[in-house]
Amino acid sequence: MMRVTRSIIPNLFTLANLFCGFNSIIASTSGEFERAAVFILLAGIFDALDGVIARLVNSTSEFGVELDSLCDAVSFGVAPAVMLYSVFFHEWLNWGILLASLPALAGVLRLARFNVQLTSMEDKLYFRGMPIPSGALVIVSYIVSVHLTDIIPDTAKPLAIVAVTVLAAGAMVSTIKYDNLPRPTKQALRQRPLIFLVFLAGVVAAVFTKGRAIFPFMMLYLIGGAIRHAIMVVRKRADEEEDDDTIEESETDPFSL
Numbered sequence: 001m002m003r004v005t006r007s008i009i010p011n012l013f014t015l016a017n018l019f020c021g022f023n024s025i026i027a028s029t030s031g032e033f034e035r036a037a038v039f040i041l042l043a044g045i046f047d048a049l050d051g052v053i054a055r056l057v058n059s060t061s062e063f064g065v066e067l068d069s070l071c072d073a074v075s076f077g078v079a080p081a082v083m084l085y086s087v088f089f090h091e092w093l094n095w096g097i098l099l100a101s102l103p104a105l106a107g108v109l110r111l112a113r114f115n116v117q118l119t120s121m122e123d124k125l126y127f128r129g130m131p132i133p134s135g136a137l138v139i140v141s142y143i144v145s146v147h148l149t150d151i152i153p154d155t156a157k158p159l160a161i162v163a164v165t166v167l168a169a170g171a172m173v174s175t176i177k178y179d180n181l182p183r184p185t186k187q188a189l190r191q192r193p194l195i196f197l198v199f200l201a202g203v204v205a206a207v208f209t210k211g212r213a214i215f216p217f218m219m220l221y222l223i224g225g226a227i228r229h230a231i232m233v234v235r236k237r238a239d240e241e242e243d244d245d246t247i248e249e250s251e252t253d254p255f256s257l
Contacts, residue, residue: 009057013050014068017043021075028083033148036083037140043075044133048181065118069111076136077107087143088161099165103139106169107132125192130171130178130222138168138222141215171222176229178221 024039050068054060081104089096110129117128142164147157171178179195189196205213 010050010054010059010064011067013046013053014064014071017046017050017068017075018071020046021071021079024075024079025082028079028086031086033083033087034144036079037144040075040079040083040136040140043079044137047072047075047133065115069115072132073104073108073111076132077104077111080104080136080139083143084139084161084165087147088158099162102165102169103135103172106172107135110135110172125180126177127180128177129174130168130176130225131180132172134178134218134221135168135172137214138218139164141211141218145212145215167222171226174226176225177232178225 020039020043024036024043027033027036027039047068050064051060054064081100081102084103085096085100089100092099110132113129114127142161146152147161152160179192181199202213202217205217
């Protein structure tokens, strides 16, 4: 007889994530792209809740981490890739298959790297590389808010969808530091007030614009993280050069004229 434990509760939320991803794939292959996008958004909600529930019932485990990664690979890797192929890239035949697969390939690599680098079950403030749910949200929000609308001319859409696809995939496999999703707690507000308020503003804007603000908000997240990373690298190199100069100055002979 199978033993039922409290860990089944967060695992059910994780499986609900996978179920939504599967439904998104079915919707994309049927040409129902807005419905497919809604299922990916629901998958993201379940993905956020399973970790919260696991901590509430004190049932975090390596099994839960692996299950979460497998489900994320489908919901935020394969499902957006199928959506990209069905929306546009099927027109480019083999090249289209390759380009459409990039989010799935990059997402799986991102998840594998995260799992081998995981040292504890505690929430991290930053991730190395953009998380795969964020990459999926960038792609899906672009498709619904831009590609399927008249915001940009049709002649610009091929270049735009390629650019968004490559940027999202590249950000996932990069080593750029991206902020973790802030938890709705007083501790999170005290710890990172600016990040918490920006995230809250993004959620409010998405609700009031019926989702149209999600894409610019996600692009701000993607590009903003890259700019901050570049600034940190430049500052680190400048500090290293200053340290080298200091070492050289300290080695001068005090008795030389």
